[in-house]
Amino acid sequence: MSDATPAEAAPGDGDGAGMAAAEEVHGAPVTWSCGQQVLHPTREQYLDVVKALKDEGFNFCVDLTVVDYLAHPARRLPAGVGPERLELVVNLLSFEGRRRTRLRVQVPAGDPVVASLFRLYPGTEAMEREAFDMMGVRFEGHPDLTRILMPEDWEGHPLRKDYSVGRVPVQFKHPPETR
């Protein structure tokens, strides 16, 4: 599984549709978005794929975030990948290969649990806490999964689509005395 190598050069830009999921990297279907390689492992494959990618030279975890697709369920995914409400997005970077790759993992909202990348990339510690705080995805194996940005006693996960923006209506108040 780990001997599979990804396509060396990005194919032509613009095939954002990426429905041609003939390619696979470490068992995960590959699409291309704006010339960027995107892997779609399942939740079960996720940790193994990241491990294989790390062995392959992706030594730097740039970013980890979650997208809530509640209001936009019909997004483009390769054949065989069933859309779920939440999607974990991990951006990896290889210093040697000077290239990036991105993983998109489908996470059902009913059971939002994913393996933590902490043992592979300790730098994901804060990012996973942020994802938990903002989106309510739990990371198994994370050493300290607590709220990071919101107060500890906050209710709800603000970046979810069903969480209101929390607008406060603008009140017009007359000045205390007229001038």
Place this chain on the structure above:
Amino acid sequence: MTTHDQDTAALAAETSEGVQEMAPRSATESAELLLEQGAVLRLPEGVTVDPGDFNVEVNPDETMIINMGPQHPSTHGVLRLMMELDGETVLRTKPVIGYLHTGMEKTGEELTYLQGGTNVTRMDYLAPLHNELVFSLAVEALLALEVPERATWIRMLMSELNRLSSHVLWMATNGMDLGAVSMMVYGWRERELVLSFFEKATGLRMNHNYIRPGGVAADLPPGWEDDVLAICDAFPPRLAEYDDLLTGQPIFRERTEGVGVLMPQEAIALSASGPILRSTGVEWDLRRDMPYMFYDQVDFDVIVGTYGDCFDRYAVRLNEMRESIRIIHQVVERMPRGDYRSQDKKVTPPPRARIDESMEALIHHFKLFTEGFKVPEGEVYTAVESPRGELGCYLVSDGSAKPYRLHIRGPSFANLQTLPIMLRGGLVADAVAVISSVDPIMGEVDR
């Protein structure tokens, strides 16, 4: 009450904004402690250093936990650190963030792509132009929009000037934190030079909303070459002066050399980027290694340090300013004529003069600013090298005029994770030097 509970109760900081606690020592004995350098940082075995470094025999009764921040003059904003001290030695540190959480990613979903710049520019308020740049690059990637050459060169000019103003402000605050207060005064003086040019070109001193999807908001003002070259002429002799003032100063060296040391493998494992990563000797600069805009056409050096201590981080930033001036000189020479924004009617409003003449132009202008333009469905990640490291933007579009999801990868957010490892074993007085050398901008950490 078990001992575990007692420990927890003792260690939980009673604060009004909820309980943030350090894991009790009894829960982090032996093997766990091996994984732990600092309360947050638990590196995997392969990355951690020698177990002999750990003072496992710490008596929990003799350590004390102090809070630094969130309102502290040298935490650079509203950073709060919980530090466990043994005498004056820092054992564990836990950065507590979120005191400036602004909900910008949520607000970003409410604003159109044209308005989005006003939102992202307020994240890293010392490098607002980089934030606008990375957002614009992401939108343009989704639109598959070509930006005119002049616009790209203007963007490069502005982002390098912004790097100057950001680093010079860092030198000012770093000097102040270490007691070199005259550096504070000089740093702000130099920053005003750059800001007055920004004000002339963009209309604002900060939070410019100047770089927009499709180009920049306005062309450079007449006589901009003279202004920029005046900045370029003014900086080098003054940088040399600061070099003398700080580099040659025994107190400054004593306080920075060998303080807050970070190893390259630790920096990489912790996703640290920018001057922090480069100070450890890792040559990684997105401008050179994964060039965006026209950075592959200009000549500059990537500055790296050797020891990864506070002094190296200072030296890296000082010399990066010199490299920025080199880049700015080349940009001024090579600035082409042409449009400063794309002529794609879909994203670019009509020129002001046409609005007075043509009803269609007025309607077009109105529609563009009220409804915005639609961006094709898709997702993209773009990154630029901001003064603090890799600034990334992950943008998801559902085909409407507003981003479906806007996520900004703030370099300071990841860089802050290096604090526990850099502070461990140092003196509490050095904490100020280390925090300052990380250059965290809380607006970007908390977003």
Place this chain on the structure above:
Amino acid sequence: MGLEDLNHNFLTARLEDLVRWARSHSVWPATFGLACCAIEMMATGAAHFDISRFGMEIFRGSPRQADLMIVAGRVSQKMAPVLRQVYDQMMEPKWVISMGVCASTGGMFNNYAIVQGVDQVVPVDVYAPGCPPGPETLLHAILTLHQQISTGEITRRREETGAGAELALDAPLPGRGVLHAPSHVAVGRPH
């Protein structure tokens, strides 16, 4: 009268005027930088704009030594209790400048995370508009405050503006939606 025996100069004035004059010329701000505005606040303190022309260059790290809080930047729900605590630690008489639109009204961030106006947490004397206000705007706000101090009542106690330490607002804040004001914030509103 007895004054003839004094052999040096003297000045007569109302005590109240002298106190007000002295206060308005010796305002010590606390460093309460939060966000972008803090940078402009620091710029105001630096050489170019030089706040020491108004006798205010000493920014105190400790709120107990300060009598002016310049709330420079957006106040998040998490920061509001801290802000209130710092305010309570300051000695009377004390003043507050709300610097920037985020501190004054929430600004463009009308969302779950930001307190929509710092006057929900502490009483504000002067609002400085701008995003961020330039140093000139802040200086103008400071001069306005000086004017207020030198013409205001010297024994003004602010029960009515909610500055008392234990003052709490019973009625819930309007329009919080799904949110709640942190229950531990003693919330007061100026008139």
